[in-house]
Amino acid sequence: MPNLENPGRYAAQVNEAEFGESQTGTPYVVLRIATDGGAFINAYLYLSEKALANSVKTLRDAFDFNGDFETLVEQVVTKPCSITVETEVYEGKERLRVKWINGPRTSKPIDNQEAFLKALSAKAARIPKDAPKPAPKAAPSSAPTRPAPAPAPKPATNPF
Numbered sequence: 001m002p003n004l005e006n007p008g009r010y011a012a013q014v015n016e017a018e019f020g021e022s023q024t025g026t027p028y029v030v031l032r033i034a035t036d037g038g039a040f041i042n043a044y045l046y047l048s049e050k051a052l053a054n055s056v057k058t059l060r061d062a063f064d065f066n067g068d069f070e071t072l073v074e075q076v077v078t079k080p081c082s083i084t085v086e087t088e089v090y091e092g093k094e095r096l097r098v099k100w101i102n103g104p105r106t107s108k109p110i111d112n113q114e115a116f117l118k119a120l121s122a123k124a125a126r127i128p129k130d131a132p133k134p135a136p137k138a139a140p141s142s143a144p145t146r147p148a149p150a151p152a153p154k155p156a157t158n159p160f
Contacts, residue, residue, distance in 0.1 A: 002038070002039050002040070004035060004041040005039065007085050007096060008085060009082065010082070010085065011080070011082055013081065014031050015034045017030070017032070022046075026046055027046070029044075029045050029055070030045075031044075033083060033098065035083075041085060041096060045059065062081050062082075062101045062103050080103075081104055082101075082102045082104055085099065
């Protein structure tokens with residue numbers, strides 16, 4: 001199966017999960033994630049004292065993880081998710097890295113859509129047809145601005 005080749009946001013699913021330890025001794029769980037397009041990428045969640053809270057939060061938010069690492073594999077494998085993949089430079093080489101793991105992107109239908117659309121249409125009708133468009137923001141000047149110089153002090157007057 002091909003590895004993921006481009007950064008972006010992807011609908012995906014966890015195909016495998018296993019625990020490991022880095023060369024420096026940091027424990028982690030690696031999730032083998034398959035995008036809906038069939039490409040794969042590994043996501044590493046580190047389990048050191050410093051990183052544990054973030055990793056647990058990610059697992060809870062994305063997969064409803066209950067905190068039991070003994071059953072983590074069963075809790076995440078085959079679960080859908082959404083991943084954000086970015087490019088990073090590691091040891092002088094560019095590579096892709098899973099930056100974020102979230103629950104699957106879902107949308108829900110609007111409750112009472114007929115009333116919603118009617119209210120939206122009423123709001124749109126109140127917007128003038130020739131309403132001025134907001135002015136574009138001015139680009140910052142490339143020339144530095146300096147405050148005006150202070151006026152020269154007045155010479156002291158001699159009362160004699």
